[in-house]
Amino acid sequence: MNYFSSDFKLGILGGGQLGKMLLAETRKFDIQTYVLDPSSEAPSQFGAAKFFRGNLMDFETVYQFGKMVDLLTIEIENVNLDALDALEEEGLKVYPSPKTLRLIQNKGRQKDFYVENSIPTSAHQRFVDINDLKKALENDELEFPFVWKCAQFGYDGNGVKIVRSTMDLIDLPEVECIAEQMVPFKNELAVIVSRSVSGEIKTYPVVEMEFHPEANQVEYVICPARIDEKVAEKAQKVALKVSEAFNHIGLLAVEMFQTEDDEILVNEVAPRPHNSGHYSIEASYTSQFEQHIRAILNLPLGNTDSKVAGIMVNLVGEEGFSGPVVYENIEKIMAIDGVTPHIYGKRETRPFRKMGHVTIVNENMAAARKIAEEVKNSIRVISVQ
């Protein structure tokens, strides 16, 4: 198959920042792309050969879009899977497959899958709605504290809540949900596994999410993770086991907990480029976005090693600001060696909205970590009032 400067068309469902960074790689290889996204202000509206607006959950929209392309991929899991089934049945290549997506879209189903495949994960219970969960509490089939998660459409900490008493249940929505056992952990880790159509597999190094000591929010994604070599090996092994179980094509980002006694428990996965791999654009020989393209087109996978240490800081909208975005002090951080801002292209900021990220690369991890803190303390995503 000739993908380069040819008539071949790659379809991408979703036009957010992940799609935008994917597009950059398709431009580098001159692969023709069609993008579908509901928003007229989607970050991926530039760079595609054609950009279409439409609802990603609508059967007809997704089906029609799929009929125009030669291969279909996603940058968001929440797409109409029945349309993907129909397209696949008619012979279209869909990577990741709707089967993989179906296992992942529902967090209850995803957790069951780990249990079925002997993949270490925290204990969980599934509930059809919040009343079902309350009944379990009344019957002593569920105990406080636990982690409540809505089964579908959660993202970035939305749809997740630590429940310590019945008071924490008051504001929870009526939707299908799961309750997970609370596991005290030392570190949150992630490994991105790439797997091509022909089955070639390469894993990226283990990264570490460093949390704010008080706010309990991820502040830095750090590659490589500053953990024991043996723990890193174990995390890689678990990630590979998860990858094998899903038998996915493309990337699979595996988020894990390192428990107090150095066990590895799988938290959740994403079958696509992932926030925990953004560092790879600057730090790795092959960025996660290029790797996803290579994997789904059955091209040889690239080298996943790092050239230098990499740290990623998310740029999220500051609390108290809504409106046209201003990146305060961006020039200050750009004056520091090895600092690269990525601006996703959303014109309006809102509290906690993901607006971009900053990568810090350095030969020396300690130096990178120090600069990352300086970056974090300098730049603010605000709006002109």
Place this chain on the structure above:
Amino acid sequence: MNYFSSDFKLGILGGGQLGKMLLAETRKFDIQTYVLDPSSEAPSQFGAAKFFRGNLMDFETVYQFGKMVDLLTIEIENVNLDALDALEEEGLKVYPSPKTLRLIQNKGRQKDFYVENSIPTSAHQRFVDINDLKKALENDELEFPFVWKCAQFGYDGNGVKIVRSTMDLIDLPEVECIAEQMVPFKNELAVIVSRSVSGEIKTYPVVEMEFHPEANQVEYVICPARIDEKVAEKAQKVALKVSEAFNHIGLLAVEMFQTEDDEILVNEVAPRPHNSGHYSIEASYTSQFEQHIRAILNLPLGNTDSKVAGIMVNLVGEEGFSGPVVYENIEKIMAIDGVTPHIYGKRETRPFRKMGHVTIVNENMAAARKIAEEVKNSIRVISVQ
């Protein structure tokens, strides 16, 4: 000035591969761009907010385009300078300035400029046309051998010829030209100097063009150049002197000869991203394209150091092939660690047409050089017959 996700518009004259790679950086920063190029198949047609077709040498076209943007830059020197003069007079920021471009557009004028500014360069004579040159030969004011160059619109070895006898004059066009003294040289070197609006200056490492032993064609651009530290320092110094003389804003690629006795002679310059800096996308902390954007927007300049050794191989159309392009063995080279092809997006190949380039990065220069040879010997730019 707020450039990021704002109403600010950057205009780019020219939509070739250099423009395409510039656009990738404007997307990363979400800077709005307008592009002007005569071709409907320009590599930069994707990724700009707006793409306009028009003649870059036409006053009215360039002037009207300039009136729509907040700052104007170029990716090709051959643009209508009178239009740029008019725009600049009316207050538009034009970087590089028409003054700089005027000194460079005409190679005779460029050589005079070096002499006026005591910049080391080979001896030259200017001629209004080929008859003028022939007269000089008859009057013994010019001697064989010499290097003939057409004064304007030459590119990539077009418009350059070594003249050893009157027979070599037969096919030369009637245009304005120069004759340069032939200088035996050991190496062809280049240094890219970046200079921002506020006068901040950073130079990239010296790169080396390695020639094919027989064909006298550049095969590899190698960073850092495998030359004596002292020669590298001298080349950097000369490049900085040239940069100061031009007082340019943006990038200035300075091509130089290292003579048999280790003198540095300036060959020619380009006031924009340059083929000799393509390695920087993968090898440097800041790519030349990002640096050009930083310089013309008066943002702090980025770190010009390399993370790893970098070698660039041009992908040019194979002799004997014209038509829809195929990159033979591209999958083979993509299987090698640290190899990244860049496909410019020209659908038709022609003999010697620049279709793309391949970057090879490695911690070890000798390993990179070996892989570069493997790449060079594997990939072929052909067409389906």
